[in-house]
Amino acid sequence: EVQLLESGGGLVQPGGSLRLSCAASGFTFSSSAMSWVRQAPGKGLEWVSAIGGSGSSTYYADSVKGRFTISRDNSKNTLYLQMNSLRAEDTAVYYCARPTVTTSADYFHHWGQGTLVTVSS
Amino acid sequence: DIQMTQSPSSLSASVGDRVTITCRASQSISSYLNWYQQKPGKAPKLLIFASSSLQSGVPSRFSGSGSGTDFTLTISSLQPEDFATYYCQQSYSTPSTFGQGTKLEIK
Numbered sequence: 001e002v003q004l005l006e007s008g009g010g011l012v013q014p015g016g017s018l019r020l021s022c023a024a025s026g027f028t029f030s031s032s033a034m035s036w037v038r039q040a041p042g043k044g045l046e047w048v049s050a051i052g053g054s055g056s057s058t059y060y061a062d063s064v065k066g067r068f069t070i071s072r073d074n075s076k077n078t079l080y081l082q083m084n085s086l087r088a089e090d091t092a093v094y095y096c097a098r099p100t101v102t103t104s105a106d107y108f109h110h111w112g113q114g115t116l117v118t119v120s121s
Numbered sequence: 122d123i124q125m126t127q128s129p130s131s132l133s134a135s136v137g138d139r140v141t142i143t144c145r146a147s148q149s150i151s152s153y154l155n156w157y158q159q160k161p162g163k164a165p166k167l168l169i170f171a172s173s174s175l176q177s178g179v180p181s182r183f184s185g186s187g188s189g190t191d192f193t194l195t196i197s198s199l200q201p202e203d204f205a206t207y208y209c210q211q212s213y214s215t216p217s218t219f220g221q222g223t224k225l226e227i228k
Contacts, residue, residue, distance in 0.1 A: 035217075044208065044219055044220070044221045044222045045157075045159075045165065045208055045210070045219040045222075046219065047216050047217045047218065047219070050215070059215050059216070061216050062122075062216075095164055095165075099212075100170075104152065104171055105152075105153070105155075105170050105171035105174070105212070106153060106212035106217075107155040107167060107170040107171070107210070107212060108155070108157075108165070108167060108210075109167050109170075109176070111164035111165060111166075112164065113164055114164055
């Protein structure tokens with residue numbers, strides 16, 4: 001059974017930093033791209049970042065480019081999101097998601113339970 | 122970036138009703154369109170992928186159709202557990218983008 005367990009959320013002041021983790025199990029982690037998706041309180045879903053299985057390819061939403069860094073440790077089956085220069089608008093539940101990619105489809109089949117990040121003074 | 126527009130934003134319906142939610146992409150996305158259901162406090166759940174493929178374990182009352190720019194999610198006979206928020210997502214190009222959501226409420 002695929003499991004994704006996020007941690008590291010909490011309250012941080014504007015301009016501060018936080019690192020989220022996502023512990024993965026139940027699949028070959030090193031072979032799977034991974035993503036972060038966030039949801040501000042009462043709002044919709046926003047894709048944040050993605051990383052290839054080896055970690056060499058990374059992608060970011062414009063809203064976080066230059067401030068957030070996605071990475072992974074395949075020896076620990078863990079995905080990370082380093083968040084710097086945090087702003088109030090970064091307040092959201094952050095989900096770790098595993099995409100399933102085929103020749104004709106690309107979708108998030110597995111999601112973690114989410115971790116709440118609150119940016120406030 | 123590809124913009125995804127869902128309609129309606131909210132919808133009131135009764136158990137047993139047939140409901141259709143639409144999603145329009147700002148440019149062609151072929152069939153790279155997915156639908157998710159989300160209940161309060163929970164992670165999204167995949168319902169439909171590649172426009173019309175039903176995810177394993179999802180009831181057959183859910184169906185999806187469309188290609189190019191216009192897509193629909195249909196629930197043939199609403200059940201009490203279907204009252205939730207629904208999101209479409211395009212995975213044709215990076216960044217992947219979601220619709221703003223459709224909140225389905227009990228009439």
